Amino acid sequence: MLIFIKLGFRNVFRNKRRSLLTACAIGVSICALIITDGFMEGMIQNMVKTATSGLLGHGQIHHSSYIKNPEVEFVIKNPKNIESKILNESVIQSWSRRVYSLGMISSPRNAINTSLVGIDLRAEKKTTDIINYLTKGSFLPSENSVVIGRELEKKLGVQVGSKVVLTTTEAKTGELRQDVFRVSGVISFGSKKTDSSIVFVQIGKLQTLLSLGNNYHELVLNLGDPFQIDDQNNPFWKRLSFDNNKARSWATISPGLGAVVDMSALSISIISVIMGILMGLIIVNALFMAIFERLFEFGVVRALGTKNKHLMLTMLTESTTLGALSALFGIVLALIFGGLLAYYGIDYGGIEFNNVTFREPIYFIFKTHQWIVYPLAGVLFTTIVGIYPAIFTIRLNINRALKKTL
């Protein structure tokens, strides 16, 4: 058997230029798959990290009714129980309370509906990066300070230091409550929608305005790695869902973002199929050229008594060797390009996609599976595709092959 494997292996190097060009073409396809995968991974990580480092966090806990109908009265039930439970979860690195309310912000020029967000600045700093989104001023230095979105700043015609009035309704009575605040800072998340409506105030101040006492609407969690427990079916989320409160991962809270992750897997599959078809055509073409070139030789080896299985083994060794060379070439090429992309990245800064604005370049992310799955799939695929030319040689008429005709 070894002689047929040797024959198939050495046949690859008979026409070095053709084999090299074929290996290059297939290698480029494998490289493209690896690069696409790594870049998609980079894009997803960038998107998810950007989204989860902002208001979204890695997970959130709310009163179940608040999720369906975000009314002020639906505060987290038995918050002390939840907080003590959180302390037992080692995966939670930090957490922060938030209060939300709809309201109105008024300046001498304009009055605009807003989303008021009460935050615990010290805990928030440990849990999210929202402070890094501040573009002007400082982040809530005093009880009567607010941080407003950049679009809001323009619409209200205010600047850092200006006075504004916040109006909201009390949770229990529904009575209007208002207070005067000073703009301490301007923030921008890159999303026009968010920047046109968001107003941050200190949590205690908003709790007072809403007469919520120490109650709050949201617990935002920092799990270190957003992909660690992003599956909602993980028992972790069940453990934190009790007393009519529900804990959810970022992927569940922001299904659009989760869908992008799923979509990228689908995109890779589609690209893989297209590349697979291309690789198949390339390898079949190369093998058929080799067959036509060696037609007489096939006649000779058949005349000598070479059996179908031996021809099949020779041809499949040839296609597998070609596939392996291509995979090697693809890996080297992907290492070069992937390395460059991992170092320099591609700058999509400021571009918004699915309500997430990329803040830093997208880098190629190295993952073990990229260097195993795609090259191996390439080799396996070229081997399988090699069956067709192998069957062709098996069916060759010996006499015609010896006359070099089909």
Add this chain to the structure above:
Amino acid sequence: MNKKVFEVKNICKDFGESRDTTVHALKNVNLVIQKGEFTALVGPSGSGKSTLLNIMSGLDLPTSGEVYLNDRHINTMASNELSDFRRDHIGFIFQSYNLIPVLTVKENIEYIMVLQNISAKERHERVGEILKTIGLEGKENRLPTQLSGGQQQRVAVARAIVAKPDIILADEPTANLDSKTGGALLEMMMGLNEEFNKTFVFSTHDQKIMDKAKRLITLEDGKIKSDEVLT
């Protein structure tokens, strides 16, 4: 008494699909080849020499008639059976050497023995012996491209006889060789014929082979015109 190796009975071979275009390449050819014969099939181009060789070897099927090798009717054999039979009983020498260029001299000669499932030890011994016989000792690890045309054709002969076939069919084996090299190859094949009683059937235009042949069969227009045993 000589043993009959090959028998060809009433062989006809037609080419072409319609009655108007049909070419009768062989017409009622009858032939018996005895063991140890050194036979040359001669005749002008298109006389049917190569067609007859192809049919004798089972590479092509006759339109009618029967071919027997060692009293086995080869035309009725299934493809795989015929392939095995050919491997074990017929040696081929082609016009343009047709060694496998990526295999060494040793591997080219071994190839057919691998197909016969002969052990590595025996293969090694037989390759050593045959290389000595054809005068290519020490060249076993060379690739065919590193040999001259004559040397390559010697290896082709070695490949043909190493499997110990009953008959060796050679299609113009000296056609691509110069006169001196062709002569040397012919001497070698004659030696094999005389020393080991190997049966050779050539199709040839080479006068040297015709002169040395023990039997000369002349074909013309698909028929045997003459069949002479020479002394």
